[in-house]
Amino acid sequence: MSEQAHLVFRLEGYIFAFEIQHVLKVHDLETGTEVLDWGEEVDLARFFGLESQGKLNRLFRVDMLVGNQPWCFRADAVENIQDFGLALILPFPPLLRQRDNLTLKGFFFDGLRFIHQLDAAELMVSRRFRAMRLQHDAGKN
Amino acid sequence: MTRARTDAVAEEDRTSWLVFSLGPNQLAVELGRVIAIQEGRDIFPVPLVSPRVLGVTYWRDQALPVLKPEVLSQALGQDFEGTPGRRPAASSAEPQLLGVMEWEGDYLGILFDRIERVVRGAEIEETGEDELPTPRSDLVKPWGRYRRRALYRLNLERILEQVREGGLRRAQPSG
Numbered sequence: 357m358s359e360q361a362h363l364v365f366r367l368e369g370y371i372f373a374f375e376i377q378h379v380l381k382v383h384d385l386e387t388g389t390e391v392l393d394w395g396e397e398v399d400l401a402r403f404f405g406l407e408s409q410g411k412l413n414r415l416f417r418v419d420m421l422v423g424n425q426p427w428c429f430r431a432d433a434v435e436n437i438q439d440f441g442l443a444l445i446l447p448f449p450p451l452l453r454q455r456d457n458l459t460l461k462g463f464f465f466d467g468l469r470f471i472h473q474l475d476a477a478e479l480m481v482s483r484r485f486r487a488m489r490l491q492h493d494a495g496k497n
Numbered sequence: 498m499t500r501a502r503t504d505a506v507a508e509e510d511r512t513s514w515l516v517f518s519l520g521p522n523q524l525a526v527e528l529g530r531v532i533a534i535q536e537g538r539d540i541f542p543v544p545l546v547s548p549r550v551l552g553v554t555y556w557r558d559q560a561l562p563v564l565k566p567e568v569l570s571q572a573l574g575q576d577f578e579g580t581p582g583r584r585p586a587a588s589s590a591e592p593q594l595l596g597v598m599e600w601e602g603d604y605l606g607i608l609f610d611r612i613e614r615v616v617r618g619a620e621i622e623e624t625g626e627d628e629l630p631t632p633r634s635d636l637v638k639p640w641g642r643y644r645r646r647a648l649y650r651l652n653l654e655r656i657l658e659q660v661r662e663g664g665l666r667r668a669q670p671s672g
Contacts, residue, residue, distance in 0.1 A: 404545060405544055446555070449559070449560050449604075452553075452661075454545070456545050459545075460543070470555075472543070
């Protein structure tokens with residue numbers, strides 16, 4: 357698998373990609389198979405401030421392992437693993453860069469759509485992301 | 498009029514300006530700031546950026562940020578009649594032309610309806626700022642009249658400052 361291999365998933369109409377090395381497992385929640393807990397479950401739609409499209413699909417759960425930290429999130433759809441060999445890699449526009457969006461590394465552009473390339477390591481150190489994980493922990497206790 | 502002001506006005510008169518329409522408004526931008534004009538393409542929203550940004554589009558191997566057209570309409574005191582924050586491919590309500598503007602190394606796409614003309618500053622009928630409706634913000638500056646219609650100048654420096662400002666927003670996908 358190429359170094360550019362990414363798991364592509366959809367969330368509220370947006371398309372995101374995580375490097376496959378951080379993805380441990382993808383669960384199809386519709387199959388009814390028991391899914392064991394895997395770290396904190398983080399609402400990425402809330403993290404990115406995505407407006408709800410009215411349908412709460414979230415049919416997939418993606419288990420992540422970044423560094424030694426397990427966490428998971430839900431996605432509306434998960435696509436095939438893609439290596440983006442033919443896609444253009446566009447850096448994030450400096451004009452739009454802020455501390456809050458360091459998790460957005462750039463875009464893959466395949467001629468039809470922009471896929472948001474996520475930086476998993478940056479996500480783990482994001483203050484808001486860490487706060488959301490803590491909230492999740494507090495909710496469980 | 499002071500010497501500095503006189504020099505500025507003389508320079509303005511010699512400069513070429515692109516006059517364009519956005520809804521009922523006429524706006525002008527220094528021609529030297531306009532890098533390209535093209536048909537509006539698909540624009541993809543981006544989360545965690547200024548709420549004034551509609552999204553990005555592909556331009557010369559870059560993800561070009563595009564300003565929401567309602568930002569300018571609202572600065573001019575009008576409600577935008579398009580679909581705020583979204584750009585469906587077949588929407589006829591939204592401006593169809595995209596101007597790529599440059600300011601100190603940054604590029605920004607601005608959507609508009611129509612190119613009116615390229616003019617010299619001297620062709621603009623100076624009316625004095627008081628004779629034009631006062632804008633709601635300093636993103637545009639009253640200038641004068643062109644073909645009897647009010648003309649405002651884009652304040653690109655301020656527009657880019659506002660685009661740089663952040664703030665979590667409720668983002669909407671492109672569908």
